[in-house]
Amino acid sequence: MKKNMKTIQLKNRPEGKPTLSNFEFVEEDKTLTITEGEILLEAAYVSVDPYLRGRMSDAKSYVEPFKLNEPVHSGVVAKVTASKNDEFQVGDYVSGMLNWSTQQVSNGEGLNKVDPEKAPLSTYLGVLGMTGLTAYLGLTEIGKPKAGETIVVSGAAGAVGSVVGQIAKILGLRVIGIAGTDEKIEMLKSKFGFDEGINYNTTKDMKSAIAEAAPNGVDVYFDNVGGPISDAVLFSINQFARIIICGAISVYNETELPKSISVQPFLVKNSALMQGFIVSNYAEKFPEAIQKLSGWLTEGKLTYTETIVDGFDNIPQAFIDLFEGKNKGKMIVKI
Secondary structure (H helix, E strand, C coil): CCCEEEEECCCCCCCCCCCHHHEEEEEEEEEECCCCCEEEEEEEEEEECCCCHCCCCCCCCCCCCCCCCCEEEEEEEEEEECCCCCCCCCCCCEEEEEECEEEEECEEEEEEEEEECCCHHHHHHHCCCHHHHHHHHHHHHHHCCCCEEEEEECCCHHHHHHHHHHHHHHHEEEEEECCHHHCCCCHHHHHCCCEEEEEEEEEEHHHHHHEEECCEEHHHEECCCHHHHHHHHHHHEEEEEEEEEEEEHCCCCCCCCCCCCCCCCHHHCCEEEEEEECCCHHHHHHHHHHHHHHHHHHCCCCCEEEEEEHHHHHHHHHHHHHHHCCCCCEEEECC
């Protein structure tokens, strides 16, 4: 059957903050056919994430950059609409790294079946997907949190940060979140159980605000933002503090080398650890992590918030909106 198919390609590489002109919509009336071992997929939900900005540049990184005039891809939940693969039936839902396309053919590799009866489909891109895995594994593998310690989370109202704070509370830590609006700070405390929140947009002296919120110092810092906020946290770190570098959204769009204070004296003086990571470093621990996250979700110990944007055509704008802080929790586009 001939069906209108849309794909979003990277037209040119962003300079600074991405704009809609960096993307191109390709629309085709075509029939997608599958051969033995393949499945036909129809996109249901698409994840947009800050790390995609790095892949839009051609600088050397831990993963290949997106190619120009080819589809952008990210986490997607899709429905199987035709199958010649014994592992997948028509009607199954799967999640995996897929193209920004309304339809596509796959051989099934790298796809995981997801169950809409157990949890809403969107959660498999968030708290039960890469977001939850990043939060859990970054915190536990590098942060090694202990009950009674204090953790600061930047980008705390975002997808990863909001989950990190909740897991830290489950593990018995005092949790301080940094976010950009009073509304987000209220959400951190009322919905996610954070002990304290700091609005970086209305706080003139972040260094003092962090010291006041963490009178016993900071044992673990989960860094999603980089930049001046992270500089301010360093002044409150304790001996043997663990600093987890998950992201640096504040500097992703910089066209010049950002100026920052030197971290080395802080690390030496406090015998502190600072480590960056990508979640695939801990791939062998994914099943254990998902089991933990699912259990906490079922028990009501873990909750989540999502910003869901409707419509395939709105994927690029939803991605751009991440850099304006327009999301609460996970930003997802419903197709």
